[in-house]
Amino acid sequence: MTGYVFLGFAFGLLMKTKGFPTWLPVIMSLVVYSGAMEYAAVPVLAQAFNPVGSFILAIMLSARHLFYGLPMLKKYDGTGAVKPFLIFGLTDETFSLLSASDVPNGLEPKAYYTAVTLLDYFYWCFGSFIGAVFGGMVKFSADGLDFALTALFIVLFVEQLKNKEGKISGSAGLILSVIALAVFGKGNMVIASMALILAALLLLKKVIVNE
Amino acid sequence: MSNMQMFWTIIIIAVAVQTTRWLPFLFFKDSDRLPDAITYLGKVIPAAMMGMLVVYCYKDYDFASISSALPAVIAGLGCACIHLWKRNTILSIAVGTALYMILLRLF
Numbered sequence: 001m002t003g004y005v006f007l008g009f010a011f012g013l014l015m016k017t018k019g020f021p022t023w024l025p026v027i028m029s030l031v032v033y034s035g036a037m038e039y040a041a042v043p044v045l046a047q048a049f050n051p052v053g054s055f056i057l058a059i060m061l062s063a064r065h066l067f068y069g070l071p072m073l074k075k076y077d078g079t080g081a082v083k084p085f086l087i088f089g090l091t092d093e094t095f096s097l098l099s100a101s102d103v104p105n106g107l108e109p110k111a112y113y114t115a116v117t118l119l120d121y122f123y124w125c126f127g128s129f130i131g132a133v134f135g136g137m138v139k140f141s142a143d144g145l146d147f148a149l150t151a152l153f154i155v156l157f158v159e160q161l162k163n164k165e166g167k168i169s170g171s172a173g174l175i176l177s178v179i180a181l182a183v184f185g186k187g188n189m190v191i192a193s194m195a196l197i198l199a200a201l202l203l204l205k206k207v208i209v210n211e
Numbered sequence: 212m213s214n215m216q217m218f219w220t221i222i223i224i225a226v227a228v229q230t231t232r233w234l235p236f237l238f239f240k241d242s243d244r245l246p247d248a249i250t251y252l253g254k255v256i257p258a259a260m261m262g263m264l265v266v267y268c269y270k271d272y273d274f275a276s277i278s279s280a281l282p283a284v285i286a287g288l289g290c291a292c293i294h295l296w297k298r299n300t301i302l303s304i305a306v307g308t309a310l311y312m313i314l315l316r317l318f
């Protein structure tokens with residue numbers, strides 16, 4: 001979870017070194033609250049205003065969230081009043097953590113899900129704020145700082161490979177996404193990968209379940 | 212973009228992100244009677260999605276050019292190795308990013 005402080009910090013710093021006002025990364029983290037989307041929005045905000053284009057890009061890139069609800073449907077049942085907040089904050093990191101792990105012994109599920117979601121949200125927004133303030137004080141070349149996002153996804157990916165199901169599914173995701181990128185290009189790779197992954201996992205169901 | 216346009220762009224993006232986060236919960240309201248396939252997908256899909264996100268991050272590098280792709284590949288492998296070794300998220304991200312920033316300036 002603390003990885004989000006670093007990643008948020010890198011985001012705030014990156015925005016600041018690109019010449020954006022300090023409030024912008026903070027508001028983005030509070031309102032958009034999606035690491036990959038916020039990094040992807042940096043070049044969008046530097047171009048001319050394009051509401052329709054921005055919306056389509058955001059839907060395409062965020063389409064993966066359509067799958068994130070699936071393992072959480074049952075887990076989030078009975079969380080009552082905090083459920084909207086849990087759904088609001090279902091980021092890659094929170095999803096990866098909560099979908100993979102069982103609730104630690106002795107903790108109430110609702111309290112655990114709320115604490116993880118809330119802490120991730122706080123870490124991310126706090127990191128963005130500190131990064132933006134820090135970026136205003138120092139002058140240095142932030143080239144390559146956006147690799148923090150890649151590093152987070154590599155960490156989350158490695159964490160998913162612990163069991164055999166994860167190894168098969170993870171390898172399939174990696175390979176099929178490379179194929180999707182090569183065949184359908186950068187702009188369509190998220191949707192194309194999702195379709196290929198969905199088809200492959202359904203076809204491999206017997207193999208994976210019997211393992 | 213003016214400040215007002217940046218603000219509206221952020222709101223539009225936020226609405227799109229939230230739409231994708233809410234849809235599965237609105238679509239499958241009765242979690243006690245989920246189709247078998249959905250329960251199965253819920254178990255196996257996280258690993259595949261993280262694999263996709265890694266590839267997504269590498270899509271903008273030019274793999275025909277050593278100076279573009281090699282730092283990212285080395286830093287990525289370094290990040291994975293240190294994570295397998297120490298299992299410390301913030302350390303893995305910090306080392307991977309620092310390694311990339313250094314290699315970027317060397318190549």
